[in-house]
Amino acid sequence: MxxxxxxxxxxxxxxxxxxxxxxxxxxxxxxxxxxxxxxxMSAYRTSVLPLAVASLFMYVIANVFPIVEMELQGIASRTTLIGSVFFLNSEGMPFVASLVLATTVLFPLLQLLALIYLLVAVTRSGYHPAFNLLTRLLQTVRPWGMVEVFLLGVIVALVKLTNMATVVPGVALWAFGALTILLAAVSSFNPRYIWRIALLKQA
Structure with a gap:
């Protein structure tokens, strides 16, 4: 309706x-x-754009820097999120690699970019032709972004590995923690309020 x-x-x-x-x-x-x-949502609407931009910065840090550094029997190794995706694929687990890539890399990025674009566009010009597509995209990918699930899995794995090796959390792990909190705040914003702003501007 x-x-x-x-x-x-x-x-x-x-x-x-x-x-x-x-x-x-x-x-x-x-x-x-x-x-x-x-x-x-007048108060939150003014803060959701800075939160989304901050989330994007944390997302970049989380994907560029190593998640963890591990030393076992004098051999040190470190990996990034993308590196772990390639490793899973090379170990014969393409489905798991694709799942990690989609839920922790692609879908969160699409969610943040779509939200930032919509908030900037609606503030400047109101409704535009891509509005419907981007809003539907935002609603579709939002449930599939599972950064918090990935973070929980990494923490559990690190706790178990501490008995066998020296484990040092990397910059990306802290960035993932901050990203989880920021995404929780951003996700509480209902996209239909963006529609409301656009309709009011169009009127």
Missing amino acids: QEVPDLLACEECDAVHRRPTLGRNEVAFCSCCGAELERD
């Missing part, structure tokens, strides 16, 4: 309400099913 400036449809039950006027940080709920209908 398409929204018009004075009406708002509930995403859960499709009940149509007159758009409420919200104060700072106020939330409106559907009178039929109790689902969240509208939330004041």
Whole structure:
């Protein structure tokens, strides 16, 4: 159901309400099913772009620098995330390598680039032809970005390896930790509010 400036449809039950006027940080709920209908995002909207840019910087650091440095019997080795993908592929695990590449490299990058582009574009000019495609792309790839799952797996592996080798966390591991926190904050922003800004500017 398409929204018009004075009406708002509930995403859960499709009940149509007159758009409420919200104060700072106020939330409106559907009178039929109790689902969240509208939330004041004026304060968060101004901070989501810097958060997304900071996430992109952490993403670059996490993928450029080594994740961990390990020394075993005098032999030291280090690897980056991309290096681990190539290693998995060379060890005969192309499916696992593809899964790691998609969920920790490609999808988080697509999510961040699409969100940054949409936020900058809507602030400058409002609606544009690529808006629909990028918003759908953002909604599609968001559940598949599994940086936090990867980080948890690395931490568990490092704890187990400490009994066999000397393990030193790399810069990328700390960047992944910061990226996980930043992505959690960025992901709480509902893309439909970007639509709202665009429609208001177009009107």
